[in-house]
Amino acid sequence: MAEKKTISIKLLVDKEKNRVVFAEADKDFVDILFSFLTLPIGTIVSLADKKSNLGCMDSLYQSVEALDVQYFQTEDCKNLLLTPKSTAEYKYRNLELNFIGHDTNPPRYYICPTWTCATETHCLVSMFENAKCLCGEKMSKNVLVGGNIIKRDRNNGVVFVNGNEKFIISDGLQVKTVSTETSLAILQRFGIQDGTALEERIVTVGSDKVLNLLHHCLLSKTPLTDVFLLKQHKIQRKLIKTEPLGKLQSRSDANKMKLNLLIRKSHNKVLYAVVKADFLNFIFGFFAFPVGSVIKLLGVSSLGRIDNLYRSVCDLILEAPGNFKEFYRLLDPDVACHHSDDVVVEGNTCKHGCEKAESRCINPKFKNTVTETGGEFIKRSMMFMLTDELIVERHSPISSITLVNKQGVPFSDLEERTVSVGEKEALAILKASLTSKTALSNVFCKKN
DSSP: OOOOOOEEEEEEETTTTEEEEEEEEEEEEHHHHGGGGGGGGHHHHHHHHOOOOOOTTTHHHHHHHOOOOGGGGSHHHHHHOOOOOOHHHHTTSSSSSTTTHHHHHOEEEEEEEHHHIIIIIOOBBBSTTEEEESSOOEEEEEETTTTTOOOOOTTTTSSOOOSEEEEEEEEOOOOEEEGGSSSHHHHHHTTTTOGGGEEEEEEEOHHHHHHHHHHHHHOSSSSHHHHIOOOOOOOOOOOOOOOOOOOOOOOOGGEEEEEHHHHHHHEEEEEEEEHHHHHHHHHGGGGGGHHHHHHHHHOOSSSSTTHOOOOHHHHHHHHHHHGGGGGGGHHHHOTTTTTSSSOOOTTTTOTTTTTEEEEOOOTTSSSSSSOOOOOOOOOOOOOOEEEETTTTEOOHHHHHHHHHHHOOOOGGGGEEEEEEHHHHHHHHHHHHHHSSOHHHHHHSSSSO
């Protein structure tokens, strides 16, 4: 069995307070940290084995798993939500520690087994095995990201950081190059007056440690201390307010989604909402959002210290644009092609990395073989029940009554309310779904 890869980083530890003052690392570790910004939310939930503790996302993910495939437009729609692609996945194999698993199991795409069809006639590629090619054959021949069908990394193995810079990383994940500050200036920046309590430690980082660090980046205010000194594995989230909001593609009044809420008046709490397929398509699309795009949309994500990583990218670009040109894609990473209702395709490249000059990606949301963007995950003609924790079930009057009875709510304490979801509400739901265990109440039943 091959030995697992590891890297080493240096910590400056305050022994008296048992905290990491800062870490010193090279580009390999910083590449790993910044790769967190490219990960889709669904990938993070999957990597955490549905124990991410990201608001309601674990229960929403489990709901997708539990929903009968007949409710989806195609079987691959369900697979798309549970295993979302990243537009940066072709870069992950260049990480020194590929914690996502592509070292041994690279992301696969499928092409027609007839080579002339795959490369000359139709030039189609599928995210899922056995999709039907336009020639009628099943697309069963797999190709790897980085092959001649899928986009190559043309940056000589560079992930995000180019060069041999050393970096200082605070416990709150603020990343700076060391060349710009003297040792005294660094100590002053961290408020260190007495060096007698300081100790240098070298720690080994493997894939398991990276996954734990990913978890703490999104949930903790002191991720380096938690992972390397306190060796914590679980964090309890606190309720976080859903303000401030950023910008999202606006919906006209005619296109606003409607939710029918059942409210427990005495607790000012949503018990459940009856929703149409359009709202499920909307919230299921959260799984495809990369972390960086969530921060771009919300302005402030309130997810642990991941906002500091995002701001560090901005600062490093301003410091030396030429050295960090690969960083621009971290500030607004694209949703992968065909992973949402309104995917934007710029230039000649699909957002999952297929080059249109060489291949076109089949849209798995359609039964017919098409490459056009758009489409929905859930069939339009259905109604669903969505709890405050974002647990989804097919709507049933009996199930609704059973849910109310289980919570011991007298019918006299119930109130029905219809609400509209536009731009502001959509952003608030996105944020609440990531930071709260009661997403609907957080948005529609705010305390005065």
